[in-house]
Each structure stands twice: as C-alpha cells, then as structure tokens.
Amino acid sequence: MTISPVTDEHTAALVDFFLALPEEDRTFIQEDVGDPDAVRSLLATRVQQWVAVDDAGRIGGYVAVKSRPGWSDHVGDIRLVVDPAHRRTGVGRELARHALAAAITDGRRKIVVELTADQEHAVAMFATLGFTGEALLRDHIRDRNGHLRDMLMLAHFVDDSWGSMETLGLAEELGD
Template identity: 35%
Template sequence: MSEARSYPRHVKTDAGDIEFRLMSRADEATVLDFARALPPHDLLFLPRNISEPKVLVAWINEIERGAITSLLAVKGRQVVGCGTLVRDPHSWSPHVGEIRMVVSEDVRGQGVGRALSQETFALALGAGLEKLTVQMTVDQRGAIALFESLGFRAEGLLRDQVRDVDGRTHDIVVFGHDVARFQAQLEAYGVPGAVE
C-alpha cells in the first residue's frame, strides 16, 4: 500500500492552475452550483443526480462516513471537476473501487479530466485496491478514450441501464482496470511512485 496522499495539490493544465482538494461539507454550495451547470447528459456518468440538494447531502454524509473519497478540481474559487473513489469494505468486493468523475464543459480538452483521473487513480493505489471500475454511456467518446488511455478495458455493456430526464434510456459500458497488476509492473520497473 502506498503512502496517503496529502492535499491540496496543484497541477498546471492548459486551463491554468488547478487545485485538487478533498471535498467536505463546506463545499456543498459550490458543488451544487457546479452540478447544476453541467449538461443533463453528463450526470448520467453518476448513479444519482447530484444536482439535487438531498442527493448532495447524502453524498457528503457518505464522505464523512468514509465510504467515499471525493476530490474537487478547483480553478480560482470555482469547482470545475470532481473525481470520486467509491469502495465498500463490507461487500463481497472489498478489493474493488469505482471511479466516478465529471468535468465542467469549459475546461474539457485542456488536461483537467486527465489530471483528475490520474489523481483519483493514485488515490486507489494508496487505498490498496486491486481493481477499479468506471462506467459511462456509450456515446461519451471523450471519456471512453481518456480511460482507455489509462489502461481501462471494456468489460461489459448494460443495455437501457439509465434513463435521462427526458425519459430516454441509454446503454452503459463498464470498464475495468487491474490495479494490482499495474502496481506490480511499476514496482518491477523500479518506479512505484510514478503516479505521485
């Protein structure tokens, strides 16, 4: 298991300086503003509609309980992205974590999503997880390309899995990444801290 990561962390992107910090209850209003500014289709990345205040409160409760770790990508005072690592140590799959991520439209294509996904991946390594999953609708090609470039591979297709606000159903593709194998390869090459 890697050392625990410390926050805040700063990353230079084409969108400018981005601060990564852990989400807390104090972020509720700014995260709600971020979520409500997202296109409705982007919310299908997530199992719940985070633009609803009651869902956001439940999310923060899960962070405080320790079931979820959420990183905010902040530019200036504005949240421009959120990466979440979800794990359930009491389930049949305590070795598996799920990444949930969404990035503001105005910083897409500028390295923010890549930096956020790498940072979230590094959190998974630090947590000792052996496998990661991520899911998205099949038409979210930019996100699919991003996660494939990080070594995730398609493992399943769930037909008509989510319903958007207009009542249309969408297929979800599930990607997986063998974190344990990746970590072993890093250590074999003598670069265990490559993602730090």
C-alpha cells in the first residue's frame, strides 16, 4: 500500500471504500461518509487527508487531521479507519504516523484521537506513537443501536514528546 494525500482523483475509490465499510467503522470519521455527497464535500474541505492505495488503485485506509477552531486551533484531531480486510498489516499504524508527522509539521502542539473505551488494540497502536490517556467521557457516544458507550480521548503532546521523536520513528519524516 502506498500512502498519498487525497486528491480529486481518489473521489470514486474513496466513495467505494467508505460504502464498503461496516456502518460502525464509518462512525469513526464522524462525517456521514456513507453518503457519497458527504464524501465529496469532505474532499472539498481544506482538511488534511491521506489514503492508503493498493497497486490497482483501491483504497485500504483513510486518515484525516482536523483542526479544532478558535482557542484550540493548536490542537489536531485524527480520524482513522482501515478496511477490515487490510487490518493487522501495518496500514493503520503507517497512516497514523503520517497524520501525526504532518500535524506536527503544520504546527499543532497537541494531537488527539477519540475512541470507544473498549478499543484496546487501537489504544495500544496509538500508545506506540506517544499517545496517552487524556479523558474518559462516560456515555458520550451513542452507537447505531442506541446504546451509550464511554469515549476515551488519547492525546499526544508534541513538546513533551519531542525528545522521543526518534524512538517513534518520526524524526526522519519530520526532516530532522
């Protein structure tokens, strides 16, 4: 898989990618990406976005870094999803690393990601990139069955982590 910034050329493949995802996985993106028009609108925004693409041009994963507005405009918000058929092959970690490096280069001082509290494997993956638990918000997510679930926010503090960038394998990506 090759990681590339999203361009207009990815629109059709990205619509297919999101439509093929289980509905629950689409919720991690937060926009209604089950609707092709919402995907087109998302691509038209200035949000930083990347895809993992195979040799045939099919998309296996997507990541975005959204900036928070106003007084939190130093905070980046990562949204990540990998096609279930491509999981456990390193695509998620590579997309997350890419998004983290780009957010830091872009001047974000804090990068956060929101998960349901039971996603131990995703928490483990983000921990390897220097994310730690920031907040647990009870009943903060309502899933598609209407059940309330706890939300976990993980955060990566850039200034605290700077010394360990090399350990995280990000120094090269950041041009050090």
